[in-house]
Amino acid sequence: MTITQAAPPGVATSAAGRFTLSAQALDSAVTPNAVFRDWFDAQRRTNRYDVRRIPFSELVGWHFEDATGNLVHDSGQFFSVEGLSLRTEWDGHEHSWSQPIINQPEVGILGIVVKEFDGVLHCLMQAKMEPGNVDTVQLSPTVQATRSNYTGVHKGAAVRYIEYFTPPRARSRVLYDSLQSEQGSWFLRKRNRNMLVEAVGDVPPHEDFVWLTLGQINQLLYESNVINMDARTVLSMIPALTGSGPSLHSTEHVLSRLTEIKARRQLVQRTIPLNRVQRWRRTDHEIVHDTGHHFTVIAASVAAANREVKSWTQPLLAPAEQGLSAFLIRRIGGVPHLLAHARSEAGVLDVAELGPTVQCQPGRALSLPRHQQPRYLDVVLGADPGRLLYDTVQSEEGGRFHHAGNRYVLMEVGEEFPLDVPEDFTWVTASQLSGLVRHSNYLNVEARTLLTGLRAAWSLGGVYA
Amino acid sequence: MTITQAAPPGVATSAAGRFTLSAQALDSAVTPNAVFRDWFDAQRRTNRYDVRRIPFSELVGWHFEDATGNLVHDSGQFFSVEGLSLRTEWDGHEHSWSQPIINQPEVGILGIVVKEFDGVLHCLMQAKMEPGNVDTVQLSPTVQATRSNYTGVHKGAAVRYIEYFTPPRARSRVLYDSLQSEQGSWFLRKRNRNMLVEAVGDVPPHEDFVWLTLGQINQLLYESNVINMDARTVLSMIPALTGSGPSLHSTEHVLSRLTEIKARRQLVQRTIPLNRVQRWRRTDHEIVHDTGHHFTVIAASVAAANREVKSWTQPLLAPAEQGLSAFLIRRIGGVPHLLAHARSEAGVLDVAELGPTVQCQPGRALSLPRHQQPRYLDVVLGADPGRLLYDTVQSEEGGRFHHAGNRYVLMEVGEEFPLDVPEDFTWVTASQLSGLVRHSNYLNVEARTLLTGLRAAWSLGGVYA
Numbered sequence: 001m002t003i004t005q006a007a008p009p010g011v012a013t014s015a016a017g018r019f020t021l022s023a024q025a026l027d028s029a030v031t032p033n034a035v036f037r038d039w040f041d042a043q044r045r046t047n048r049y050d051v052r053r054i055p056f057s058e059l060v061g062w063h064f065e066d067a068t069g070n071l072v073h074d075s076g077q078f079f080s081v082e083g084l085s086l087r088t089e090w091d092g093h094e095h096s097w098s099q100p101i102i103n104q105p106e107v108g109i110l111g112i113v114v115k116e117f118d119g120v121l122h123c124l125m126q127a128k129m130e131p132g133n134v135d136t137v138q139l140s141p142t143v144q145a146t147r148s149n150y151t152g153v154h155k156g157a158a159v160r161y162i163e164y165f166t167p168p169r170a171r172s173r174v175l176y177d178s179l180q181s182e183q184g185s186w187f188l189r190k191r192n193r194n195m196l197v198e199a200v201g202d203v204p205p206h207e208d209f210v211w212l213t214l215g216q217i218n219q220l221l222y223e224s225n226v227i228n229m230d231a232r233t234v235l236s237m238i239p240a241l242t243g244s245g246p247s248l249h250s251t252e253h254v255l256s257r258l259t260e261i262k263a264r265r266q267l268v269q270r271t272i273p274l275n276r277v278q279r280w281r282r283t284d285h286e287i288v289h290d291t292g293h294h295f296t297v298i299a300a301s302v303a304a305a306n307r308e309v310k311s312w313t314q315p316l317l318a319p320a321e322q323g324l325s326a327f328l329i330r331r332i333g334g335v336p337h338l339l340a341h342a343r344s345e346a347g348v349l350d351v352a353e354l355g356p357t358v359q360c361q362p363g364r365a366l367s368l369p370r371h372q373q374p375r376y377l378d379v380v381l382g383a384d385p386g387r388l389l390y391d392t393v394q395s396e397e398g399g400r401f402h403h404a405g406n407r408y409v410l411m412e413v414g415e416e417f418p419l420d421v422p423e424d425f426t427w428v429t430a431s432q433l434s435g436l437v438r439h440s441n442y443l444n445v446e447a448r449t450l451l452t453g454l455r456a457a458w459s460l461g462g463v464y465a
Numbered sequence: 466m467t468i469t470q471a472a473p474p475g476v477a478t479s480a481a482g483r484f485t486l487s488a489q490a491l492d493s494a495v496t497p498n499a500v501f502r503d504w505f506d507a508q509r510r511t512n513r514y515d516v517r518r519i520p521f522s523e524l525v526g527w528h529f530e531d532a533t534g535n536l537v538h539d540s541g542q543f544f545s546v547e548g549l550s551l552r553t554e555w556d557g558h559e560h561s562w563s564q565p566i567i568n569q570p571e572v573g574i575l576g577i578v579v580k581e582f583d584g585v586l587h588c589l590m591q592a593k594m595e596p597g598n599v600d601t602v603q604l605s606p607t608v609q610a611t612r613s614n615y616t617g618v619h620k621g622a623a624v625r626y627i628e629y630f631t632p633p634r635a636r637s638r639v640l641y642d643s644l645q646s647e648q649g650s651w652f653l654r655k656r657n658r659n660m661l662v663e664a665v666g667d668v669p670p671h672e673d674f675v676w677l678t679l680g681q682i683n684q685l686l687y688e689s690n691v692i693n694m695d696a697r698t699v700l701s702m703i704p705a706l707t708g709s710g711p712s713l714h715s716t717e718h719v720l721s722r723l724t725e726i727k728a729r730r731q732l733v734q735r736t737i738p739l740n741r742v743q744r745w746r747r748t749d750h751e752i753v754h755d756t757g758h759h760f761t762v763i764a765a766s767v768a769a770a771n772r773e774v775k776s777w778t779q780p781l782l783a784p785a786e787q788g789l790s791a792f793l794i795r796r797i798g799g800v801p802h803l804l805a806h807a808r809s810e811a812g813v814l815d816v817a818e819l820g821p822t823v824q825c826q827p828g829r830a831l832s833l834p835r836h837q838q839p840r841y842l843d844v845v846l847g848a849d850p851g852r853l854l855y856d857t858v859q860s861e862e863g864g865r866f867h868h869a870g871n872r873y874v875l876m877e878v879g880e881e882f883p884l885d886v887p888e889d890f891t892w893v894t895a896s897q898l899s900g901l902v903r904h905s906n907y908l909n910v911e912a913r914t915l916l917t918g919l920r921a922a923w924s925l926g927g928v929y930a
Contacts, residue, residue, distance in 0.1 A: 105733050107727065147731075174718075176717075177717075177720065177721035179724055179727055179815075193724060193727075252642075255642065255903065256639050256642035259642050259658060262644055263612075263658040266570075270736075271736075349814070349815065350644075350814065350815075350905070439904055
């Protein structure tokens, strides 16, 4: 068992080199895998939420506004469920619809503290309970806090380790820092601040937190529902580490293709009162589309022991079915390229972001006429399992979403797969995507989870491929 | 007189090198300066608009919506004047207001065709009439077209040279291409697609267009109201060419500072009916703030000869006074650094963009109590003229704004000027700003005009400094 490794000369001076070393450490004396497993099992055993669906009328602190029907918190804080009306035009096809959407116009912090032990970077991960999680406890970033959380609107305990992320940051230095979008079909222009900071000096321990190497985390990424969405998106800022080489298109060209889509595709978003949304109806217990597809908005009562606030009620968004997000990967000139799709989701900040090749709710997608089904869905669903580099169900944010599982797939295709793709698709290398993640709103959250999965797959190649 | 120059070996292979060469060409056999001057004078003499202010009731094709009071086009196209309600919180200070704002949810094209003549790049510039321009005709990009323009909603003539910018672009290749923001105080999340393309093969001439070198354009940038806003922003995508060297802060650090502002500064924007805007009133002739500050919305009747549509009426936004936009520039380790300010303007897409050190309407600013006046305004207003690298009045988009003049200033400060600045300011090199302009919504339009002015000042250093 390799616990730590000496740095090859020259490698460990850059952040990328140091993370490479951490990815190679598949176990660690700081938190040996067996110790982690016992600790995590105990966390899951002892920390449970009693989550009960309740009628909207039993929500405490939340109400439907008279004039609009919007579902809001009495304080005007946290988030609200409003209506969004959309009109799109692309390639001569017009499309209009309206839907409920979560409006949370504030930026939280998702941040991981890293620190070297015996020359190897470790990430400080938290066992965090979220009401919508399948197994209640998942591993989250060191800090996962809404602005209301960390500025005290919750009236709960102070957010542990927040001082590593907010000025003056006397005990840390910032490695990566950018705003990144979250689920565009469910959130209106939502972003969180994703940060990786390196601690300077000792970090006080706490029983709900563990230090893990990137190699340990990469292995956990092959299990379902262990590494939560917030951790996966922060980890996506770490460079891909391998798979580099000349790209089919220059980054200028990739940006220009995305600009072309943003300029030509019309997307007019307009917030409307929730009671003006068409084809959705509100019952005592849920807000639901008349087809039953998409998602429902429900109310839940949550009771627990070790969280900032001991018990509460809140709305949650429950997807109608498990989602599918998949990147097709093809070697071009020997270099792996991902097939990215410029997606316009309802709540997107800026017309389109690069998403996976396929991203949909497959049940609904397959119910559509063939020509309206997502491009390449058949390729992914018909895949030879031997082609799948990564195929794991992960869940989305359990603080807002109830049992929101997504099947994440990385699929290799051969040289028979055509390079010529429709104009809203483009081939990019992992290194190009890593460059774009330094900026906001280029990659959607599903693409970022897959980028994190890809780095894991490549790092573990010998073991897991 | 240098007309063209041979490229020094190796310089002219990169786009930056080729533009450097073009900047060194202060005159050109293709359009000699004297010929340009005669042509431009003739354009201004023969192409005039009769622009008359009219009461709103005389607008044709425009009306105030009953329910909202929004000023809209009967077709639902073009743009509308709506209300925007804002709430900001920064550094413990809350601020709320509402205002009229122009909503134009479509992306136009601002594009310049470039082509080598005798080995030197020339830009194809158009003499364009705009109703709000002080001298009616200014030099615009080759193409300056709203989406309605180039997709034919205007029912006017086809946009000349548009085929160099829209797919399949058989006769051009893209050099630079990105969406860039426009006036955030006046427009709701407005962007245009800024493009520089190089023509492949001959370009058919037209009497309203001329080929100019970057050196010729740079000289014209020292005159008022010749190079229009749309041209200035497209030109800002050309790298700074000089002034490079080590920066005080890494680009990661600059991005992190901006992310910090975006995460901590609250900016909640909500479109509201125009008739719900507070402290603004609508008369028969204008919509005006009760202090008379900021701007008015007016109606104009426009008659002309050589435009896509021969005569029309439209709303225009008329600023209450001439604006001031200034960058302070200080050498740090011998390398010039600009002092950028993270500004949150009402209609900004993403909380804040980097703007000039000072950007305000000085009359209004000086009417405020001293502690509320813009930081560094006194430094700019008290400047020794010998410190001014650039000091020219330019006007903003004459298609939407009536006589919107801005004084643009680049001012050198000495080493006595403190490096320590408030946290919403940061020192950046021109080369760092050029890197950011490859992406959207990092630099506001006033900063981009000044970046274009700075390249002109540096290129012409010997002549104009």
